[in-house]
Amino acid sequence: MVKNFKDKLYEIIFEADTRAGKAFDVVLLVVILMSVVLVLLESVPAIRKNHGDTLILLEWIITVIFTFEYIVRILVVKKPWKYIFSFYGIIDFLAVIPSYLGLIIISYQSLMVIRVLRLLRVFRILKLTRYTAAGRTLAKAIWNSREKINVFIFFVIILVIIVGTLMYLVEGEASGFNSIPVSIYWAIVTLTTVGYGDISPITPLGQFLASLVMIMGYAIIAVPTGIVTAEMMRPSTQSNTQVCSICLHDKHDDDALYCKKCGEKLHPEKKSTE
Amino acid sequence: MVKNFKDKLYEIIFEADTRAGKAFDVVLLVVILMSVVLVLLESVPAIRKNHGDTLILLEWIITVIFTFEYIVRILVVKKPWKYIFSFYGIIDFLAVIPSYLGLIIISYQSLMVIRVLRLLRVFRILKLTRYTAAGRTLAKAIWNSREKINVFIFFVIILVIIVGTLMYLVEGEASGFNSIPVSIYWAIVTLTTVGYGDISPITPLGQFLASLVMIMGYAIIAVPTGIVTAEMMRPSTQSNTQVCSICLHDKHDDDALYCKKCGEKLHPEKKSTE
């Protein structure tokens, strides 16, 4: 019966298809959101000054809740180590540990460090992704196009180094192009069309070069878009490898049972759940 | 015959397929545009100073016209309450109420408040959307991709909080990264490639991190584009209206000859040339 209770707890904490499980997830979601808001508020000087004690109290309450939750998770799961070293296990751990670290390494001088450690708890928010299943489609499309995107980013990096070097030579140190790394930073700011304006060319040749980079960036932005769009429209057609045994037509939808060309019955492959 | 007149008015005011109805809509459109321009002009200090009285007069004329129109709309419509609480009913109400509110809560000190209330009349412009039917296709495509866009925006928000926190730790308060909320604001400004430059990293590590964010933003922008584009190209395949006469399956490709569910021969419709 204890085992039964453990299973029940597992269902509530790890799954979301029962009523209690859903309620638990919603409550946890709210607490996580609150904890993130706390970290944000704590970093605002004025708020820290006036409501510092309240924030610290609330933070410890949340830390205790998360610690309790983390321990229960380890207790109810069948393979604790698998959970502990899973993506969410690590995040759950990172979400509670900074508060305790802040407790141990405490001294007048290291107060700043504590604040830093506390900020790491922003990782708690990553827990939120656990609740979205719809993101898988997107993730898959991006994952499928990772190679092309990598090549693209690689190309952008090369381009940006060359452009940065040229601008460093052309503009000199008068207009903020103090070193090639800084010029590369400028090139990235420009090519990605962010354009802070903290560094901007002032010589005619520099402005001409910058214009070329901008128009290039304008055309280049089409590439990742093209990659992802093409990928997003492909999955449904490519993932099916059925071939009609009669007419050899091979572009069947995933839900097709009969060949749409000759009417022959298809033999749908057993899909292995990924 | 009074009922006949009411029907006639309804046709003129609510519909646009008769000559009078069209004329009414065009006139209303012009008045709405004028009222919006009035609000804009009134906010310009120099204009308010020199032509304040004229603007107030014109505004009251428009308010009277809109009030009269609003009352007539309620009178001629068959289910008044349905109109009043419909999207446009609420907007029509919001378009007239600020002027009257400004009349009641008047005093020397609250003059500023009146101006604020007046500005709310900018909602009048929303009436303009009533006249565009072509927007439905667009709205549908966006509506269909709402889930993916939500997940995308959710992902962007998480990314932006983490990036903002990291930049707050890296840059410190010297370069304007005063708090995590402000750093998150900067991260959004950067990731969306807006790049005001009011806050920009000055440390090498900060600039390196910022560069990563920008390149990320450059690749990420492909995602919503891919979503919407894929959605926009789908309708044409969904509009196929073939229904299998045996199994009633209705999602056939345009070039399908046999039902892909039961193998029954389909009867492709003769396509009318558009």
Add this chain to the structure above:
Amino acid sequence: MVKNFKDKLYEIIFEADTRAGKAFDVVLLVVILMSVVLVLLESVPAIRKNHGDTLILLEWIITVIFTFEYIVRILVVKKPWKYIFSFYGIIDFLAVIPSYLGLIIISYQSLMVIRVLRLLRVFRILKLTRYTAAGRTLAKAIWNSREKINVFIFFVIILVIIVGTLMYLVEGEASGFNSIPVSIYWAIVTLTTVGYGDISPITPLGQFLASLVMIMGYAIIAVPTGIVTAEMMRPSTQSNTQVCSICLHDKHDDDALYCKKCGEKLHPEKKSTE
């Protein structure tokens, strides 16, 4: 024989499929480019000061060449008035007239005006488009999607007015949001991700609102892209209405002579040259 000479000239000046016609076009192209460069150089204070006389001389030479060309065009064309009031006829006229106007309305004070009139000759560059035929495909795709793009821009304008008004109310005049029109200008700068930074929010609420606008702009940019992309991929498949008389397959390429499904001969429609 005079008529023959006129025809020859017409062929050379208006067409580009003979050797002489091509040579004429290339020379004209070079002269147009030079004239544009002249206008650009003339506007640079330092260059105008040192080389003003040379520039004026060169400009008059080009003006004479263009005038002569314009007159010859009128003489050789069969329907002169049709040419004169055609798109290029008007541009050819606008390309020469400012120089002569500058000659008549001359005085010490109006020297500035002359410069302004001269600058209008930048329209000469529009002649360049005459030489690109490949642009038609692009133009067609954009033209076909004009309705959706209009609705989109209309929606953006409404959004921008509302956002501008809200920001004017939230930020006030301290941070540069002096009037609603200026705030709308800011909203456009932000939504289009241009982000000059000449006006940027400084209050927390203003920065929060601005963040929303940016993320919105990030998602919204997907819409025109989706429209144009969908349009660009449609033409080739939709413009063909051939249906195989045997198997009724209706997705034939434009250059298909036989049905790709059953091998039956198709009856390609006579295409009317657009």
Add this chain to the structure above:
Amino acid sequence: MVKNFKDKLYEIIFEADTRAGKAFDVVLLVVILMSVVLVLLESVPAIRKNHGDTLILLEWIITVIFTFEYIVRILVVKKPWKYIFSFYGIIDFLAVIPSYLGLIIISYQSLMVIRVLRLLRVFRILKLTRYTAAGRTLAKAIWNSREKINVFIFFVIILVIIVGTLMYLVEGEASGFNSIPVSIYWAIVTLTTVGYGDISPITPLGQFLASLVMIMGYAIIAVPTGIVTAEMMRPSTQSNTQVCSICLHDKHDDDALYCKKCGEKLHPEKKSTE
């Protein structure tokens, strides 16, 4: 046997499908990356001051390695001249020559020049592209859409010249629009949504014009995206290698059963699952 050794070396240096060849490429990659990092570090004033001698030493080591590699490449390749004048042959040469040039043209005053020459070695990074084969798909898609992109860029240039001239006339020299070239620079900065903010309109008319340009730029960015996306989704149909045995037509759709040109039955290839 010497020839055998030469072949072996060729395999190692020019190819990457043997174990030794792969190891060589990886080592070379690391050295190239190091050399690029060296150039970047050398340009940072603080680093050059403190670690100048170390950097120069390291640079000469890399130069010697690259020179040796370049000579070996020439020796082992079958057609040395073809390599020397190939894309990578030229880059390999440009990667070593600046160091030696810096050695010859040395004097107190030309120290700056030496640094400039050294910076040219950033071209070494182009060697990196040799190792990516996946980029071909992308390059092909971009190459296929080069015509449309050229027309697009041509159109953008015309637009930018006209807009720049108009803004120069509207804004005048007070707000930084000193000459038409500078105004064109501003127009490019704005249309590409970079938006530095170093130059930005201050007159109402100028801000209105700028708003139009921005919204235009927002819609225009859809064009290159549409071009590239459409191109990226095409390859799958073009990669079909069926050739009709009768009329040799080779552009069949993947699902074609009969040649669309002559009606001959095609012999669809068995697709190997990737």
